[in-house]
Amino acid sequence: MxxxxxxxxxxxxxxxxxxxxxxxxxxxxxxxxxxxxxxxxxxxxxxxxxxxxxxxxxxxxxxxxxxxxxxxxxxxTRVDITELADITEVRQVLEPLAAAKAATLRGGAARAGIEATLEAVSQLSGENLRRTLMENDLEVHRLIYQAAGNHHLEETLIRLDNLATRIWCMALDRLPSVDEHIAEHVSLLQAILDGDAPVARQLALEHIVHFEKSVRAVL
The missing domain is CATH 1.10.10.10 (Winged helix-like DNA-binding domain superfamily/Winged helix DNA-binding domain)
Structure with missing residues (x-):
């Protein structure tokens, strides 16, 4: 019944x-x-x-x-490039926090997922299909948020990352190379697995800043 x-x-x-x-x-x-x-x-x-x-x-x-x-x-909804500055302002504060917490926990419950994704991301290059790159980008960020062990932080960052990714979709085909973006993910995930919170925090901040600069350069 x-x-x-x-x-x-x-x-x-x-x-x-x-x-x-x-x-x-x-x-x-x-x-x-x-x-x-x-x-x-x-x-x-x-x-x-x-x-x-x-x-x-x-x-x-x-x-x-x-x-x-x-x-x-x-x-x-339509993609509003003018929102990028506001999104980045918040992500610059919260992304490093999430990365540091994730590193403190060495990936926590998401460690196995981070290890698998790190291996997959390491095989990517600018020659790969860019859709695959975008899917991996979403996976990397979502795993880091999960690994931070704070569902309020996770939910907030997922929402912001979703909006940022839509903006990135508009710029992706115009970017001269995505290899640097891939390398940043590799370094960040490795720092989390190594438990190096200060390095993870700094790499996350640099990643967000570089993302905004790259998008603005082509839009």
């Missing part, structure tokens, strides 16, 4: 899955900025009901990835 609690858990699980899939489609611009969100199509595509889908869309609106308008529907 299915209980009310089990039904609620199932709906929550479907809503979480819908949220994660749509979030990454929006970040990677598989759903382009300004595009309408086709709820009927997504129900069929994702295999979820309208209720969990709408729960996912509510969360995505809080994340500033979609915007709902009365009598018009829901749309993917």
């Amino acid at each position: 299915t209980t009310t609690t089990q039904l609620a858990a199932g709906t929550e699980s479907m809503a979480e899955r819908a949220y994660q899939v749509l979030r990454d489609r929006l970040i990677m611009m598989d759903i382009a900025p300004g595009d309408p969100i086709n709820e009927a199509g997504l129900v069929d595509d994702l295999g979820v009901g309208r209720t969990p889908l709408r729960e996912a869309l509510k969360r995505l609106e809080v994340d500033h990835l979609v915007q709902s308008y009365p009598r018009r529907g829901t749309f993917a």
Whole structure:
């Protein structure tokens, strides 16, 4: 017999899955900025009901990835390059904190994931597909946030990194090289695994500063 609690858990699980899939489609611009969100199509595509889908869309609106308008529907938000300075201002404070905490814990519960991702990132180069680079970038940052062991810090940084990544999507094809970006990830992840909090903190700060400069140089 299915209980009310089990039904609620199932709906929550479907809503979480819908949220994660749509979030990454929006970040990677598989759903382009300004595009309408086709709820009927997504129900069929994702295999979820309208209720969990709408729960996912509510969360995505809080994340500033979609915007709902009365009598018009829901749309993917446009990418606003003017937000980069504000996003960077906060990330310059929180990213080094997360990296240092992650290093203090030597990766904590995310250590195995960090080790696997470090190996994968080390094999990347500017010759690889840039989508793969972007997917690895998201994974690197999310693992560091998880490793910090503070879910408030993790949630805040994921939201900021998602917005920053959308901006990066606009610049990626114009960047002359991404090899330096890859090397920064390798050094940062290694510092975390080594438990070197001061180095991890400094590398995280340099990474965020370099990211903004690189994007601004081509946009």
